[in-house]
Amino acid sequence: xxxxxxxxxxxxxxxxxxxxxxxxxxxGSFDYALPRRGVKVFAMVLTGVAIAYATVVxxxxxxxxxxxxxxxxxxxxxxxxxxxxxxxxxxxHITIMNKQVNFVLSIAAMIVFALLFYHLLFRKNNQxxxxxxxxxxxxxxxxxxxxxxxxVLIDPNEFQIVQDQMFASFxxxxxxxxxxxxxxxxxxxxxxxxYNSSLDVLSLGRDTSINLGVxxxxxVKKMLVLAAVxxxxxxxxxxxxTFFGLIVANLSYQxxxxxxxxxxxxxxxxISIVALVGGQWIVERxxxxxxxxxxxINFIGGVYFIYLLLKESRSN
Amino acid sequence: xxxxxxLTKLYGKKQVVENVSVxxxxxxxxxxxxxxxxxxxxxxxxxxxxxxxDTGEVLIDSTNTKKLKSNEFSKRxxxxxxxxxxxxxxxxxxxxxxxxxxxxKGRLNEEDEKMVDQAIDYMDLKELENSYMDELSGGQRQxxxxxxxxxxxxxxxxxxxxxxxxxxxxxxxxxxxxxRLVDELGKTVIIVLHDINFASVYxxxxxxxxxxxxxxDGPTEEIIQSAALKEIYDMDIPIQxxxxxxxxVYFNS
Numbered sequence: 001x002x003x004x005x006x007x008x009x010x011x012x013x014x015x016x017x018x019x020x021x022x023x024x025x026x027x028g029s030f031d032y033a034l035p036r037r038g039v040k041v042f043a044m045v046l047t048g049v050a051i052a053y054a055t056v057v058x059x060x061x062x063x064x065x066x067x068x069x070x071x072x073x074x075x076x077x078x079x080x081x082x083x084x085x086x087x088x089x090x091x092x093h094i095t096i097m098n099k100q101v102n103f104v105l106s107i108a109a110m111i112v113f114a115l116l117f118y119h120l121l122f123r124k125n126n127q128x129x130x131x132x133x134x135x136x137x138x139x140x141x142x143x144x145x146x147x148x149x150x151x152v153l154i155d156p157n158e159f160q161i162v163q164d165q166m167f168a169s170f171x172x173x174x175x176x177x178x179x180x181x182x183x184x185x186x187x188x189x190x191x192x193x194x195y196n197s198s199l200d201v202l203s204l205g206r207d208t209s210i211n212l213g214v215x216x217x218x219x220v221k222k223m224l225v226l227a228a229v230x231x232x233x234x235x236x237x238x239x240x241x242t243f244f245g246l247i248v249a250n251l252s253y254q255x256x257x258x259x260x261x262x263x264x265x266x267x268x269x270x271i272s273i274v275a276l277v278g279g280q281w282i283v284e285r286x287x288x289x290x291x292x293x294x295x296x297i298n299f300i301g302g303v304y305f306i307y308l309l310l311k312e313s314r315s316n
Numbered sequence: 317x318x319x320x321x322x323l324t325k326l327y328g329k330k331q332v333v334e335n336v337s338v339x340x341x342x343x344x345x346x347x348x349x350x351x352x353x354x355x356x357x358x359x360x361x362x363x364x365x366x367x368x369x370d371t372g373e374v375l376i377d378s379t380n381t382k383k384l385k386s387n388e389f390s391k392r393x394x395x396x397x398x399x400x401x402x403x404x405x406x407x408x409x410x411x412x413x414x415x416x417x418x419x420x421k422g423r424l425n426e427e428d429e430k431m432v433d434q435a436i437d438y439m440d441l442k443e444l445e446n447s448y449m450d451e452l453s454g455g456q457r458q459x460x461x462x463x464x465x466x467x468x469x470x471x472x473x474x475x476x477x478x479x480x481x482x483x484x485x486x487x488x489x490x491x492x493x494x495x496r497l498v499d500e501l502g503k504t505v506i507i508v509l510h511d512i513n514f515a516s517v518y519x520x521x522x523x524x525x526x527x528x529x530x531x532x533d534g535p536t537e538e539i540i541q542s543a544a545l546k547e548i549y550d551m552d553i554p555i556q557x558x559x560x561x562x563x564x565v566y567f568n569s
Binding site for chain 1: 386388389394406410415422423468
């Protein structure tokens with residue numbers, strides 16, 4: 001089993017990264033440092049898995065390997081919500097100060113938006129999915145423009161707070177929220193895992209999937225909702241980080257050369273754990289917090305994205 | 317038997333298929349012929365539930381297709397369209413194994429593997445079974461897709477212009493295999509064809525469409541007649557008898 005070997009190597013890497021992150025220079029501080037680092041590692045594992053899963057699924061239903069679920073506009077909605085809250089209620093308001101309240105509010109907004117959006121689009125049957133994506137881009141740009149507009153008007157001190165929310169960060173993740181998210185994401189994955197073989201068929205295109213007895217429209221809808229909820233949770237927990245999924249999904253495809261979603265998703269999840277924990281270690285130990293993880297991710301992700309585009313255009 | 321009852325399909329306001337009723341007998345090759353835009357492919361897509369009909373219904377062995385679950389349907393009717401997009405890199409064997417999906421849901425048991433082997437042998441792809449699809453010629457790729465449909469093991473096999481872009485040798489090869497599917501395995505094949513001579517030589521029955529309506533429907537000998545063809549294609553087509561084949565000489569008419 002070649003796939004199994006590769007997977008074991010990746011899992012080994014992930015464990016090593018977590019181990020180094022947790023125990024380096026611990027100096028016996030088991031009561032103070034370890035639990036704090038543990039929560040961060042947990043949050044990174046959780047976000048990594050959620051984003052990897054959502055991205056692989058999203059790419060399959062859109063038949064496109066260079067899309068990320070951020071095209072649905074959820075990250076922009078999150079940013080707009082944060083900006084609106086700070087603009088109208090102020091940074092000392094409970095919706096910003098209290099992480100739990102902010103978390104619930106953000107998730108609710110994103111999920112309500114996603115469901116409303118799908119409902120409107122799918123009410124008329126069989127709209128092509130690209131139509132949905134285009135509207136997603138438009139909404140995303142709209143939300144983004146509103147945020148930018150308000151950020152220009154806002155008080156500079158308040159803008160600092162907005163800016164904090166703009167980048168994904170694992171530095172002050174709330175441990176209660178991590179536990180809550182673990183449960184929700186675990187339930188979602190347990191629910192979705194049995195659709196993996198149907199997703200394999202979906203890669204063959206709409207006509208062939210229907211021919212092979214996959215209930216195409218229903219499956220696409222379910223998977224879109226799944227991706228939206230996973231993204232919403234990850235974003236509300238640590239901030240906008242969806243771009244990251246593009247890297248790990250494609251790395252997983254390159255590394256495993258498989259068509260099986262169970263392999264690709266698992267691979268992408270483990271790769272993202274390695275990348276997040278390793279990246280966070282670099283941020284803390286090499287850059288000594290002079291930069292944030294999402295800056296590094298966006299930099300590496302951007303370079304990789306250009307590489308993918310060049311590769312795609314050459315293969316055509 | 318597949319019974320098509322008053323099927324209509326509109327694209328915008330244009331009626332692409334208009335009130336079509338056809339019966340398709342078991343154990344035969346039935347060809348759909350007709351000029352471009354006659355609605356042949358649309359009709360085939362509606363019969364195979366790739367497209368929803370605006371009005372009308374399709375009965376398969378007396379069961380309304382709307383009442384069949386998608387998975388049940390896929391064990392009885394298979395459809396192969398002319399262009400087959402793929403987002404993944406698969407070997408022939410992996411593709412053919414997908415034909416067993418309605419039965420195995422991705423976990424192939426011994427019987428599934430046996431059916432996959434048979435389908436690959438049937439399409440003469442044994443030596444190529446581990447080659448990747450994107451390394452194959454058009455004819456080989458088409459054969460691989462047909463092997464997938466054979467592995468699906470349905471009573472009814474629907475094919476939308478399977479000879480498109482194939483050279484003469486591969487076209488004949490594929491038509492012979494379809495003939496064997498009917499004669500040896502008792503399948504029912506429905507096929508959209510552009511080349512009227514392939515329809516004439518290989519099919520038992522021909523349904524001719526024009527402007528979304530059935531204009532002729534009958535045994536091959538009745539349709540391959542100059543008068544009938546004139547009505548379908550608006551062309552004077554002389555017909556030559558060669559051995560047992562009736563050949564339409566339309567090149568200079």
